[in-house]
Amino acid sequence: MTGKRVAAAVVCAYFFLVIAAQDDEPGYLKREHSLLKPYSGNGMSIPMWDFRDNVMITNNFIRLTQDHQGKRGSLWNRVPCFVRDWEFRVHFKVHGGGRSLAADGFALWYTKSRMEPGPVFGSRDEFTGFGLFLDTYKNGPQAVSFPFITGMINNGSVAYDHQTDGRKNSIGNCLATFRNKDYDTYISVRYVKQELTVSVDVDGKSEWKECFKVEGVLLPTGYFLGVSAATGDLADNHDILSMKLYEVEVERDPNDDGLELSSVIPQLKYPDRSKTSSDDAHRNTSMSGFKLFLLAFCGLLGLGVCLVVGFMIFQKHQERSRKRFY
Ligand SMILES: [Ca+2]
Secondary structure (H helix, E strand, O other): OOHHHHHHHHHHHHHHHHHHHHOOOOOEEOHHHOEOOOOOOOOOOEOOEEEEEOOEEOOOOEEEEOOOOOOEEEEEEOOOEOOOOEEEEEEEEEEOOOOOOOOOEEEEEEEOOOOOEEEEOOEOOOOEEEEEEEEOOOOOOOOOOOOEEEEEEEEOOOOOOHHHOOHHHOOEEEEOOOEOOOOOEEEEEEEEOOEEEEEEEOOOOOOOEEEEEEOOEEOOOOEEEEEEEEOOOOOOEEEEEEEEEEEOOOOOOOOOOOHHHHHOOOEEOOHHHOOOHHHHHHHHHOOOHHHHHHHHHHHHHHHHHHHHHHHHHHHHHHHHHHHHHO
């Protein structure tokens, strides 16, 4: 093959891969749980979805809150979701006049109740189900950067902890800079065989990056998908461009009829395994003295071996060059 042909083949393959990456639909699109353009025929109502408070419908996006103080808005699927294994992808845009300071962020929900406003990103506290918070304002004193994404599973009895920005009861979290981007930003929640994975595509590379993953997450069927946002003294526009729910096909045990699934109480099967990325960092820094000693010992041993081998090679080389001279 000539150089030109090779280059053309490489370019073609690249574009094919880029298109494939953008079209990587994870399953069967469930329209009754999805929000797609055109959202509304009359600008007043959206089929299958209800909204409340300061929500604004336009042709190109649904604005949960405007960039004004003290606003809140929410958008809820009207149809309970009986899909067992799913992936929920949300195309969003968070933007506003504040260069680095903004608030509060928005939340994705899979919960028992719907359309109930409250203090958690515009929705009720002590929710039952799963909440994912895309938090743009640091309320607590902890030394982490923002925006910050945090997940929480709740059986209806635990309050969201604003003082730690939800980290107190978090099942996983990550940093993600998603504000004021001039390209498309996405978040995905995948719930397959009781494993919950949150991924983001916020770098403009059409690539999913894992935020966190938790095994053994018990969530019943029949809950509602929703999204809500709030502003405080600081504000942002919180816009939703699309929401897509895909049914993911999985192989299942023939005896598993999933009958009791609707009565499951939201919880973690292995609560000890649930951890946060900052807990990881803490674990790594608070290594025991013995581990530190082992690490230092291995490091010194490695250095010693390298020095000896290097010296041997150096000597061989010297011998050879001496031989060449004679
Ligand atoms: Ca916050």
